[in-house]
Amino acid sequence: MPGQHKWRKRIEGHIGRWTAPREAVLDLLSRTSEHLSAKEIYAALHGKDPSIGLTTIYRTLDLINSLGFIHKIVMRDGQARYEFRTDKASDHHHHLICTRCGRIIDYSEFEKEELELIKKTENRLSKKYKFYILDHSIEFFGLCEECRLEAKPSDS
Numbered sequence: 001m002p003g004q005h006k007w008r009k010r011i012e013g014h015i016g017r018w019t020a021p022r023e024a025v026l027d028l029l030s031r032t033s034e035h036l037s038a039k040e041i042y043a044a045l046h047g048k049d050p051s052i053g054l055t056t057i058y059r060t061l062d063l064i065n066s067l068g069f070i071h072k073i074v075m076r077d078g079q080a081r082y083e084f085r086t087d088k089a090s091d092h093h094h095h096l097i098c099t100r101c102g103r104i105i106d107y108s109e110f111e112k113e114e115l116e117l118i119k120k121t122e123n124r125l126s127k128k129y130k131f132y133i134l135d136h137s138i139e140f141f142g143l144c145e146e147c148r149l150e151a152k153p154s155d156s
């Protein structure tokens with residue numbers, strides 16, 4: 001992956017010890033556009049390196065999430081999913097999350113009004129609470145098209 005060198009450099013100085021699990025988790029997430037759960041990450045990595053246990057995966061995810069290198073999406077069932085976070089503004093997106101099947105849709109075709117509202121809200125909040133805002137994440141929960149059709153009584 002061409003961008004790999006860049007994120008390694010960006011992260012290296014902030015992550016403390018560059019351990020095999022930290023590297024493996026970041027590497028896996030940086031290569032996919034999917035939102036993976038800890039168990040899926042474990043399943044993918046444990047096969048290659050049996051010394052990586054589920055507890056290590058959870059600890060590693062907590063650490064790199066607290067450092068801001070990944071984005072944690074908490075689903076309605078309490079399960080979390082993770083995605084890699086680049087420092088490119090063009091990768092910024094929001095989520096539509098189906099509460100029935102767990103599907104996550106990324107969208108980045110923001111409406112002008114949406115962007116204005118976010119900016120305004122951020123400005124207002126940072127003034128009111130003297131809070132320096134670095135980033136935000138927006139998740140809409142609901143039903144995807146397929147689940148909506150399935151949930152409807154088929155009386156036609």
Ligand SMILES: [Zn+2]
Nearest residue numbers: 092093094136
């Ligand atoms: Zn946004």
Ligand SMILES: [Zn+2]
Nearest residue numbers: 098101144147
């Ligand atoms: Zn669905």
Ligand SMILES: [Zn+2]
Nearest residue numbers: 083093095106
């Ligand atoms: Zn996403």
